[in-house]
Amino acid sequence: MNEKRTNLEVIAPTVEEAIARGLADLGLPEEAVDIEILDTGTRGLFGLGTRQARVRLSIKLAARAKSSGMPVQPKIDYETAPVKDIESKQKAVEIGHGRVESKKEEHIEAATIIAADDAQPTELDDDSQAALETARQVVEDLVDKMQVHASVRAFYGEPDEPNQRKPLIVNIEGKDLSILIGPHAETLNALQYISGLIIGKQLGHSLPLVVDVEGYRQRRSREVRLLARRMAEQAVRTGRRQYLEPMPANERRLVHIELRDHDEVNTESIGEDPRRKVTIVPKQ
Incomplete structure (x- = not known):
């Protein structure tokens, strides 16, 4: 397989359709790729502001080597190592394993309405x-x-x-x-x-x-919580860390709350605003 095709971005009306199109284009099963949701898309309001979903599919090393006939070399998965999450005093400390949002985020916190x-x-x-x-x-x-x-x-x-x-x-x-x-x-x-x-x-x-x-926030809250559960299921099924799209602090908080009592995954936030995102990690 051409090295240029080890990553593929797909745009479609929904996340599920984008993933399905990408897998069909690559000719690989879901277990052979890492899936990163770049944008869940939106239906807009009153038909305005509609945005399609966008995902990135990255072919795993084993699948790449198998298709090229090369032996699989051992690889350290640095993404599974603990991420040291250092925040400045100006930033929110997100909920996750008992942590809470700072007062600065209180004004933009979208509580479940x-x-x-x-x-x-x-x-x-x-x-x-x-x-x-x-x-x-x-x-x-x-x-x-x-x-x-x-x-x-x-x-x-x-x-x-x-x-x-x-x-x-x-x-x-x-x-x-x-x-x-x-x-x-x-x-x-x-x-x-x-x-x-x-x-x-x-x-x-x-x-x-x-x-x-x-009622935009209420709808968005439901979408984020549903996405969190769906990606948690995918993390458990594949045994791989899943990456969500970059989100503002209030939406990252919703993901942490939704999955904090999950028996099989943990959540972590990585990166810097405005590209800061939540990752969902299967428990060892």
């Missing part, structure tokens, strides 16, 4: 009601300044951890709002971060805030 049909307690204390109204007004003002026509609704959700406070969720609703999300939710995260700073200053204290657009 469980609105419970948006039902609120029949009575909120004055402070909670004031926080709702302040958050709604701040986000509404920012959206207006961006010259985006939308309605804004604020309510309390359910935390993804029993010992956490309920997040205050501000959902922006309207038509053609993909501009508020941006590539990899960068625009939405920036809007949430700025909103959190303004709201915290007005209230005199910080609070767990989630700014969302048409």
Whole structure:
């Protein structure tokens, strides 16, 4: 096999279809390649911002040698060695084996949003009601300044951890709002971060805030958790480390939470932002 074909990137509507196309093109079974998901893709919002999935298939050394007739030389797999994960004080310390996110990431943390049909307690204390109204007004003002026509609704959700406070969720609703999300939710995260700073200053204290657009974060949370479980199964089946696409800290955190109690895999984060990613490693 030509050395140039030891790596192959494939683009398709879904991750599964991209993997299937790549395996068919290489003429190899899944066990003979390492699969790295570069982009899970997205269906977009209201048909806008659709992005296809992209994966990279790397032929394993044994399969490469077999196809070329060369003897297999022993190789040290440095990727299976422990990764020393040193973070600067400016970066978040991700959840994994008992670690938690830093306060800096609190403003862009996408908690699992469980609105419970948006039902609120029949009575909120004055402070909670004031926080709702302040958050709604701040986000509404920012959206207006961006010259985006939308309605804004604020309510309390359910935390993804029993010992956490309920997040205050501000959902922006309207038509053609993909501009508020941006590539990899960068625009939405920036809007949430700025909103959190303004709201915290007005209230005199910080609070767990989630700014969302048409339920995007809830859908993305489900996608990331599903991806984590699927790649964990693949790691167990193949016995090989699996690499996820680069993700922001809040999405990496979701992967760690989803798999922290898994009996057969561990999760680790490697690399530097903005290319920092989670790897899923089979337990020895």
